[in-house]
Amino acid sequence: MRTTRYYAKTKRGQEPETVDVSPLGGQRYAVTYLGAKHELESLVLPHGAVSLIIDGESYAVEFEEVGDEVRVLVKGQVTKVDVADERKMRMRAAGGSFTVEGKQTIAAPMPGKVVKVFVKVGDTVTEGQGIVVVEAMKMENELKSPKAGKVVEVAAVEGTAVENGAKLVVVE
Amino acid sequence: MAPRFKRVLVANRGEIAIRVMRTCRELGLSTVAVYSEADRSALHVRQADQAYCVGPPPSRESYLSQDAILDAAKKAKADAIHPGYGFLSENASFVRACDAAGIAFIGPPASAMDAMGEKTRARAHMVKANVPVVPGATEPFKTLEEARAFAEKVGFPVMLKAAGGGGGKGMRRIEKMADFESGWRAAKSEAMSSFGNDAVYLEKYLDQPHHVEIQVFADGQGNCIHLNERECSAQRRHQKVIEETPSPILNPTLRAQMGDVAVRAAKSVGYIGAGTVEFLVDSTRSFYFLEMNTRLQVEHPVTEWVTGLDLVRWQLDVAQGARLPFLEPLHPRGHSIEARVYAEDPGQNFMPSPGRIDYLRIPGGPYVRDDSGVYAGYEVPRFYDPMISKLSVWAPTRPEAIARLDRALSEYVVKGITTNLRYLRRILQHPDFVKGDYDTGFLPRAHDQLLGGDDAKLTEVAVLAAAVYAQQRAEKAATKISAATATGTQGSMWRHGRQR
Numbered sequence: 001m002r003t004t005r006y007y008a009k010t011k012r013g014q015e016p017e018t019v020d021v022s023p024l025g026g027q028r029y030a031v032t033y034l035g036a037k038h039e040l041e042s043l044v045l046p047h048g049a050v051s052l053i054i055d056g057e058s059y060a061v062e063f064e065e066v067g068d069e070v071r072v073l074v075k076g077q078v079t080k081v082d083v084a085d086e087r088k089m090r091m092r093a094a095g096g097s098f099t100v101e102g103k104q105t106i107a108a109p110m111p112g113k114v115v116k117v118f119v120k121v122g123d124t125v126t127e128g129q130g131i132v133v134v135e136a137m138k139m140e141n142e143l144k145s146p147k148a149g150k151v152v153e154v155a156a157v158e159g160t161a162v163e164n165g166a167k168l169v170v171v172e
Numbered sequence: 173m174a175p176r177f178k179r180v181l182v183a184n185r186g187e188i189a190i191r192v193m194r195t196c197r198e199l200g201l202s203t204v205a206v207y208s209e210a211d212r213s214a215l216h217v218r219q220a221d222q223a224y225c226v227g228p229p230p231s232r233e234s235y236l237s238q239d240a241i242l243d244a245a246k247k248a249k250a251d252a253i254h255p256g257y258g259f260l261s262e263n264a265s266f267v268r269a270c271d272a273a274g275i276a277f278i279g280p281p282a283s284a285m286d287a288m289g290e291k292t293r294a295r296a297h298m299v300k301a302n303v304p305v306v307p308g309a310t311e312p313f314k315t316l317e318e319a320r321a322f323a324e325k326v327g328f329p330v331m332l333k334a335a336g337g338g339g340g341k342g343m344r345r346i347e348k349m350a351d352f353e354s355g356w357r358a359a360k361s362e363a364m365s366s367f368g369n370d371a372v373y374l375e376k377y378l379d380q381p382h383h384v385e386i387q388v389f390a391d392g393q394g395n396c397i398h399l400n401e402r403e404c405s406a407q408r409r410h411q412k413v414i415e416e417t418p419s420p421i422l423n424p425t426l427r428a429q430m431g432d433v434a435v436r437a438a439k440s441v442g443y444i445g446a447g448t449v450e451f452l453v454d455s456t457r458s459f460y461f462l463e464m465n466t467r468l469q470v471e472h473p474v475t476e477w478v479t480g481l482d483l484v485r486w487q488l489d490v491a492q493g494a495r496l497p498f499l500e501p502l503h504p505r506g507h508s509i510e511a512r513v514y515a516e517d518p519g520q521n522f523m524p525s526p527g528r529i530d531y532l533r534i535p536g537g538p539y540v541r542d543d544s545g546v547y548a549g550y551e552v553p554r555f556y557d558p559m560i561s562k563l564s565v566w567a568p569t570r571p572e573a574i575a576r577l578d579r580a581l582s583e584y585v586v587k588g589i590t591t592n593l594r595y596l597r598r599i600l601q602h603p604d605f606v607k608g609d610y611d612t613g614f615l616p617r618a619h620d621q622l623l624g625g626d627d628a629k630l631t632e633v634a635v636l637a638a639a640v641y642a643q644q645r646a647e648k649a650a651t652k653i654s655a656a657t658a659t660g661t662q663g664s665m666w667r668h669g670r671q672r
Binding site (some may be wrong): 004008010017019020023027029031032035037038040042044047048050052054059061062063064070072073076077078079080083085153171 | 298383531581593594626631632636638639640646647
């Protein structure tokens, strides 16, 4: 079965750790994390409750979603876990802020629809300013300018579909 | 005297309103709730036989509105008003208003409340009744010289307090005579700027004392007994978090001494009903009167556990003229501990976290009691105390009671709002608490320890669980999309592309 890679953080500023999840059928999964492979059976119950059996050990787990993070309650300990898949990581890379030099292309991080274009050629933008909103899976994702500068090209057109990696806006 | 109450209005909200109504129901008494506009959906309204709105959300305009509450009592034809704790429970003018309206106030007479109500007045009464008080002055000082001479007499460290102050403000600790003059001036100017009154008095400073209180009960025939102590030294920001009885620092001799003094204090002011005499106990086990709470205490369940009594029932009986059923001291049976579950974030300086409770699971099992005022789907309002529940347990011994409360807390699940549940468990597991060696400085001192230190294994389990949960949700979403595509609705090219 196909393995999906997830990136998990439990502390702010921490480098994400990889968690590889392979479905074994039903609610069973093989999971590799921190160099160890585990077999998990995860029975999802109502109200965010999960009955989890990891290599034979039973855990009553409660989930609570707060923004991008999930709060995971296990044996009285609450751990905030930020879990992202590849797609989300790409979104974040596009939406994140870095100090960058030169011409920067803001590209679609996934296939979707351009819902909103906030800028036109010649506009001055600041780092982190919202440039384009792309909708995918019924979620609107605002793409931000990676740097302060001037908009030199706008390829995105509101209402049109875009492919993964399509050029949307160029900032210099 | 034969019981004469038929209908009792509970002038309170939350868990204590429900606690009082439960006993009323068991006694076949009809119950009347009052609620503010913010509390229409509160549990105590649903539990009562009748309910009346007493005003807008702020307590001042609703739960503290004497007229509105008396109006409700008249409309409901209530014979008696139980004030719970807080709000109007220690308000002598409300007691007089009830008397004037011919409605029984379930609590002490107004005169006893007057005597205990104000700190310096209560202190003067206690000195007269030969009850030990923290050495200090009852009156503000006129001059620096006078204050200095007094400080010399009681011994350093001393605490300068603003006469018009309260809530921990306008207090200044002074270690030695050399610092006295500058401290005196600072205390006076602080008192002036904070309270518009620069009068300052002085008390001996007790270094990290224990807070131990004695439950007393008096009837209208002049009988008064004590029902042992509660240890309440686990406090954050001067608020109790965990209480237990017996106190780990009391022996039978000290218990009997403190019990006698508490009874003397209550008798000296003509007390009737349930009351609590609070003491500070220093490292030499000398004890000093702090204040008397002239009402039922939040933490009364621990006393109920070890005595087997229903204190609300006693309150109702005494208010209807009954005598106390026994007068000899009662030996505590076993051990009981209570934890207060607050909607607050201990990691953010105990900031309250009102909001909607999405999911709630209350612990159970042997000898576990939950006094709660909330339910799943309930929006905890931002206007009132953030306490949502009191969880208490009983066990034959203290170590067993700690283990039982820890176990019960581990079963407690509250989703949607932040609570102090984990913090409570950390307190129970802390070596100083386990030893029974903790004073009022314990929680502030241990604060960082009580917050930090996640269990690495549980963190790992949380990450594994979260990753698999994300995977299962993605699988479920994919199933939904393919179902939608198959039926021809909302199928778009890129969605097909994503499914592969």
